[in-house]
Amino acid sequence: MVAIDDSLFNEPTEPDRVRPGRDAAAEVDRAIELIQQDQQAAGTGVLDQAAGWLARYLSVPSEHCITVLALWAAHTHATELFYVTPRLILDSAEPESGKTRVLELLNLLCRAPIFTMNTTIAALYRRLAAGPRTVLLDETDAVFAKGAAQNHEDLRALLNAGYKRGATVDRCVPKGNEITVVEFPAYAPAALAGIAGNMPPTITTRAVTIHMRRRAPGEHLAEFIEEDVIEEATKIREPLSWWIADTADELRGARPVMPDGVRDRQAEIWRALLAIADAAGGGWPDRAREACRHFVLATDPGELSLGVRLLADLRDLFGDRDRMASAEILTKLAALEEAPWGDMYGKPIDSRRLAKMIGKYGVKPKVVKFGDGTTHRGYLAEDLADVWRRYLPGDKRNQRNQRNPAASEVTEVTEVTHTSGCPDCTRLQTRYGADWLCHAHQPGPEATDD
Numbered sequence: 001m002v003a004i005d006d007s008l009f010n011e012p013t014e015p016d017r018v019r020p021g022r023d024a025a026a027e028v029d030r031a032i033e034l035i036q037q038d039q040q041a042a043g044t045g046v047l048d049q050a051a052g053w054l055a056r057y058l059s060v061p062s063e064h065c066i067t068v069l070a071l072w073a074a075h076t077h078a079t080e081l082f083y084v085t086p087r088l089i090l091d092s093a094e095p096e097s098g099k100t101r102v103l104e105l106l107n108l109l110c111r112a113p114i115f116t117m118n119t120t121i122a123a124l125y126r127r128l129a130a131g132p133r134t135v136l137l138d139e140t141d142a143v144f145a146k147g148a149a150q151n152h153e154d155l156r157a158l159l160n161a162g163y164k165r166g167a168t169v170d171r172c173v174p175k176g177n178e179i180t181v182v183e184f185p186a187y188a189p190a191a192l193a194g195i196a197g198n199m200p201p202t203i204t205t206r207a208v209t210i211h212m213r214r215r216a217p218g219e220h221l222a223e224f225i226e227e228d229v230i231e232e233a234t235k236i237r238e239p240l241s242w243w244i245a246d247t248a249d250e251l252r253g254a255r256p257v258m259p260d261g262v263r264d265r266q267a268e269i270w271r272a273l274l275a276i277a278d279a280a281g282g283g284w285p286d287r288a289r290e291a292c293r294h295f296v297l298a299t300d301p302g303e304l305s306l307g308v309r310l311l312a313d314l315r316d317l318f319g320d321r322d323r324m325a326s327a328e329i330l331t332k333l334a335a336l337e338e339a340p341w342g343d344m345y346g347k348p349i350d351s352r353r354l355a356k357m358i359g360k361y362g363v364k365p366k367v368v369k370f371g372d373g374t375t376h377r378g379y380l381a382e383d384l385a386d387v388w389r390r391y392l393p394g395d396k397r398n399q400r401n402q403r404n405p406a407a408s409e410v411t412e413v414t415e416v417t418h419t420s421g422c423p424d425c426t427r428l429q430t431r432y433g434a435d436w437l438c439h440a441h442q443p444g445p446e447a448t449d450d
Helices: 022-037 039-057 063-075 099-109 121-130 139-142 152-163 225-246 264-280 284-296 306-319 326-335 351-359 381-391 423-432
Strands: 087-092 113-115 134-137 168-175 178-185 188-196 207-212 323-325 366-369 373-382
Touching: 039 063, 039 225, 039 381, 063 087, 063 121, 063 207, 063 225, 063 264, 087 099, 099 113, 099 134, 099 188, 099 207, 099 225, 113 121, 113 178, 121 168, 121 178, 139 152, 139 188, 139 323, 152 168, 207 264, 207 323, 264 284, 306 326, 306 351, 306 381, 323 326, 326 351, 326 373, 373 381
Parallel strands: 087 188, 087 207, 113 134, 134 188
Antiparallel strands: 168 178, 323 373, 366 373
16 A cells, blocks of 8 residues: 655656566567457457456456446546546445445556545645546545535545546645745546545535445455456556557547436436447447446435435335324334334434425425324325435336326326346345336336327
8 A cells, every 4th residue: 555655746657667578578579469450349358358357356246346347447547538537436235245346356457546544735736736546535435424524525525626638626725925826737637445434425416336345255356466367467457558548539429329218417327337348349349338227227215315215215105195194203203123214313203303304305294184084194195206206216106297287187107018137126125026127128108199
């Protein structure tokens, strides 16, 4: 691991690396020669090599994680060609789950890495000002945890701003007896590793997040001997860098086709990765889009924000009902075994907290009349329908024609008959029930006559 010395502000763009041996150098030369002969075949080959090499040393939840890591490492050699550089987050429920190992491997594949777990923000600014760098931060859960030093706000600002090309941060720098305002460039790829739960949402929404897990007994990986791995990585990193340089014209301004349902911020995050996959050709365009669908569209409910989790649980509680009393909602929420509502800071969720959380989405409780003639404070499904449609996938109630006013007749959605074989649908339905669908296979409304 490379420790940062804050006094070393004027280091070269490419940090010193262990020089490859004669045989490795010859292999690099041969690989570069092949790139010059057949650019696309070389791209396929070098990404295949990178993915295979990463898979030898890493235990990851799915093959899509390896795809993302290989593409992300490749994109660090081309960040100036893209407007956005996606953040990469590696988290886990427990220590010793392979997060640091991922950073160690990326440190050998990425362009000009800064690999650290302990740096000052001033040092980081100056290192980024020296030239294109790749930031690899370990143990970020300690940096962003509640009660941590306040300089984490400066780090968060740097990571947020550096997501887009041309971003700068202003800092006052003493110059003799005067204070000068200096613009420091912030645009740089960044990978962050830490225990799950402490990463700021402003960073996670700009990132591809890989949930690492501890290696299972009997799961065998190649032994990580760093001096050997350095030489192996050289045979991949140098050809990868050459291929990216030769493909620059194709990558610059690329607008790859996104999978259905991937748009806005998520499309920004994946644009560079899919562009590199398209340039490589072979099986990589399909492989990259499968990974994109996996990470974007097959979202695990456990990864949702607390507010969206509440919306999802309310949708399940309502079912086909058109109204529910607040008291009944609170009782049923608290009874959900795998939900947090039974213990909200030491007590079950109450009507005030429920109203506050739902109120953020523009929905308020009201006096509701029920079929038995009684009235209670509660919520109407028609008030929640638009919020469900906007924030939650896979609900037929939310696929109806939104132009119809509440309580008017609506056209039933079409039945879905084409989910067979979709791995994302299968995963969601296995874990959460037959009604769960990935975005690509959610039904749309049938055409109606206005």
